[in-house]
Amino acid sequence: MARTKEPPRGGLLRYGGHICSCYFLQPTPSGGSTRVYLPQTHLDAHTTILSTAFSTVLTQTFEAARPIDEIKYAFPLFDGVSVVDFKCQVGDRTVYGLVKEKDEAKKAYNEAVKRGEKAALLEQLPDAADVFITTIGNIPGDSQVVVTITYIGELKHDAEVDGIRYTLPTSIAPRYGNYPGQLISASTLSGGGISITVDITMSEDAPLQKIQSPTHPIAVSLGTLSTSPSDALFSSNKASATLALGETELDADFVLQVVAKDVGAPQALLETHSSIPNHRALMLSLVPKFALKPSKPEIVFIADRSGSMSGSSMKTLISALQVFLKSLPVGVRFNILSFGSHHELLWPQSKLYSQDALDEAMKYVGKFSADFGGTETFAAIKEAFETRTKDLETEILLLTDGDIWSQETLFDYIKDNTRDGAVRLFPLGIGSGVSSSLIEGIARAGNGFAQMVGFGEQINGKVVRMLKGALTPHIKDYSLDIKYPDDAVDRVSDSLKLNLAFSDDDSNQDSSERYALRNKPISLYDADAAEKDEEENKVVSEDRFGHLPKISHPKLLQTPHIIPPLYPFNRTSVYVLMSPETSNAAPTSVILRGTAPQGPLELVIPVQVLEAPGATIHQLAARKATQELEEGRGWIYEAESQDGKLVRNEYAGHFDAIVQREAVRLGVQFQVGGKYCSFVAVE
Numbered sequence: 001m002a003r004t005k006e007p008p009r010g011g012l013l014r015y016g017g018h019i020c021s022c023y024f025l026q027p028t029p030s031g032g033s034t035r036v037y038l039p040q041t042h043l044d045a046h047t048t049i050l051s052t053a054f055s056t057v058l059t060q061t062f063e064a065a066r067p068i069d070e071i072k073y074a075f076p077l078f079d080g081v082s083v084v085d086f087k088c089q090v091g092d093r094t095v096y097g098l099v100k101e102k103d104e105a106k107k108a109y110n111e112a113v114k115r116g117e118k119a120a121l122l123e124q125l126p127d128a129a130d131v132f133i134t135t136i137g138n139i140p141g142d143s144q145v146v147v148t149i150t151y152i153g154e155l156k157h158d159a160e161v162d163g164i165r166y167t168l169p170t171s172i173a174p175r176y177g178n179y180p181g182q183l184i185s186a187s188t189l190s191g192g193g194i195s196i197t198v199d200i201t202m203s204e205d206a207p208l209q210k211i212q213s214p215t216h217p218i219a220v221s222l223g224t225l226s227t228s229p230s231d232a233l234f235s236s237n238k239a240s241a242t243l244a245l246g247e248t249e250l251d252a253d254f255v256l257q258v259v260a261k262d263v264g265a266p267q268a269l270l271e272t273h274s275s276i277p278n279h280r281a282l283m284l285s286l287v288p289k290f291a292l293k294p295s296k297p298e299i300v301f302i303a304d305r306s307g308s309m310s311g312s313s314m315k316t317l318i319s320a321l322q323v324f325l326k327s328l329p330v331g332v333r334f335n336i337l338s339f340g341s342h343h344e345l346l347w348p349q350s351k352l353y354s355q356d357a358l359d360e361a362m363k364y365v366g367k368f369s370a371d372f373g374g375t376e377t378f379a380a381i382k383e384a385f386e387t388r389t390k391d392l393e394t395e396i397l398l399l400t401d402g403d404i405w406s407q408e409t410l411f412d413y414i415k416d417n418t419r420d421g422a423v424r425l426f427p428l429g430i431g432s433g434v435s436s437s438l439i440e441g442i443a444r445a446g447n448g449f450a451q452m453v454g455f456g457e458q459i460n461g462k463v464v465r466m467l468k469g470a471l472t473p474h475i476k477d478y479s480l481d482i483k484y485p486d487d488a489v490d491r492v493s494d495s496l497k498l499n500l501a502f503s504d505d506d507s508n509q510d511s512s513e514r515y516a517l518r519n520k521p522i523s524l525y526d527a528d529a530a531e532k533d534e535e536e537n538k539v540v541s542e543d544r545f546g547h548l549p550k551i552s553h554p555k556l557l558q559t560p561h562i563i564p565p566l567y568p569f570n571r572t573s574v575y576v577l578m579s580p581e582t583s584n585a586a587p588t589s590v591i592l593r594g595t596a597p598q599g600p601l602e603l604v605i606p607v608q609v610l611e612a613p614g615a616t617i618h619q620l621a622a623r624k625a626t627q628e629l630e631e632g633r634g635w636i637y638e639a640e641s642q643d644g645k646l647v648r649n650e651y652a653g654h655f656d657a658i659v660q661r662e663a664v665r666l667g668v669q670f671q672v673g674g675k676y677c678s679f680v681a682v683e
Contacts, residue, residue: 082623085150097679105680113137157571163259207236278580304400339380340372469567478563495554575621622670
């Protein structure tokens with residue numbers, strides 16, 4: 001067996017514990033500090049599922065016995081969700097959140113605290129999109145602290161039941177590596193009452209068939225919602241599920257599976273924004289079902305054998321790998337790479353699938369145990385890229401409990417090494433503590449898709465469908481056209497030809513006028529220079545992006561900018577933000593096109609116009625767009641000037657700031673939090 005040893009990194013700590021908690025830092029005699037948790041008296045989660053999207057209102061109540069200058073409330077959210085509302089009640093005072101640029105939000109919070117006002121700041125932790133921190137200042141004694149956030153997101157397709165999957169994460173995944181913040185091992189926390197309610201409404205032509213939870217006992221009421229009046233008529237597309245646990249803490253993610261008729265059928269929904277005039281958003285959602293001839297690639301299984309995989313996690317991994325191996329088709333090559341703090345390959349090079357190769361691999365997997373130490377995921381994935389068979393397409397299937405920090409470094413490496421489309425990654429997250437931001441981030445960077453499997457869940461269906469996805473031919477040229485009643489068609493990619501200008505002030509001047517202004521002689525002695533410098537510094541501090549060139553925004557902003565590969569039994573959602581400059585007519589259909597090895601692909605999806613104005617689809621689109629920008633991709637990376645020059649080349653020195661400005665614009669305009677935007681609430 002090929003084996004590569006790498007020493008574990010120094011100073012690595014494993015962090016764990018529940019983070020649905022409220023705490024403050026108390027100095028210790030040694031000069032350090034320790035967390036002191038406030039007792040939790042109640043947790044309430046009310047979720048509304050509308051077809052393939054959801055909105056959750058999460059409320060937690062804590063008791064503060066004595067005055068506290070500042071407390072922190074940390075909680076997990078699944079990767080990709082959009083935080084769209086935030087409020088905090090301290091005693092009898094309530095403050096409401098507003099999205100601002102991150103530094104501006106922090107400044108507003110600090111100033112309010114100095115004035116002695118009630119204030120709160122909600123921000124995403126760096127390098128972990130599934131962890132948010134709320135900082136709350138000036139807490140009086142003998143008071144209640146009630147934190148309420150509303151977040152929205154897409155629902156994943158659950159291949160095991162061929163339905164949709166809703167997850168309420170309740171604990172942070174244990175992570176391996178140095179965390180650049182204040183997350184330390186949690187102490188004992190007083191539990192409180194827990195109440196979870198999920199109201200489900202599917203489209204009228206999609207009656208509900210099954211509602212179940214593989215993780216918790218639930219009560220299900222078919223035909224009505226929890227908010228319905230007592231005399232409401234029975235409706236086959238509505239239901240409500242509840243979970244109440246009294247004083248018991250929820251120590252595992254709550255998972256709900258919903259099965260309805262034709263839940264995977266293609267649909268396109270058009271929403272008109274409720275407060276931004278003439279702004280619309282389109283959501284295209286489908287679970288592909290097509291019959292394309294499978295490819296015969298190389299398949300590399302990366303198996304996590306670190307210490308955190310002991311017990312049920314390792315049993316699940318072994319079972320999954322055995323199903324994978326038995327399901328491989330004749331003609332593929334395969335190999336297995338085990339990893340922890342070091343890694344080893346079953347064979348120096350992958351072998352052609354045969355009975356002898358299968359027997360050797362099954363025997364190898366059957367002896368697996370969690371004995372490889374720490375979790376060095378990056379080194380294992382790098383090894384898989386470097387040792388793969390270069391003249392074949394390679395599919396990497398990663399099986400892990402997903403517990404590392406420094407995720408962006410890993411994502412960047414995967415993204416850089418999959419640009420040519422020859423390699424794809426498919427992560428399978430195992431256990432209830434999986435980091436969704438890690439698993440989903442690997443899938444996005446690696447052009448594959450992710451699946452999660454909790455303890456006690458059936459895995460055969462998920463494993464087989466993931467393998468079918470890995471054997472799907474590589475298709476990299478999907479495109480969208482939007483068709484209107486008069487047969488006019490908007491090609492979304494055409495919107496990337498932009499008008500560029502150096503600043504707002506000179507946007508209407510031709511190049512000769514701008515040249516003359518920029519080259520006007522400057523006096524070497526100006527009596528008012530100091531005063532002007534002070535004024536200019538004030539302007540720069542108030543608008544950190546004011547010096548950047550002005551760039552128009554596409555009238556049709558598609559996200560993901562590059563439509564990812566479509567896989568059978570895996571839901572894909574694509575959004576288009578339609579600015580007021582687009583046609584006033586409502587689109588009639590969306591045309592999805594692509595090219596497979598067997599020939600051209602095309603799907604025409606009728607557009608359903610939502611009757612009531614809203615903001616949900618806009619906010620889902622805005623969050624997906626900002627997430628792309630945060631991860632180093634998105635529309636602006638491919639945007640061109642009218643003469644065909646890439647914006648990122650034309651303004652290379654300013655481009656990072658231009659990307660951040662666009663993420664802030666989307667976050668503030670549509671009120672969604674993220675890496676560059678935070679919620680701030682002050683009196």
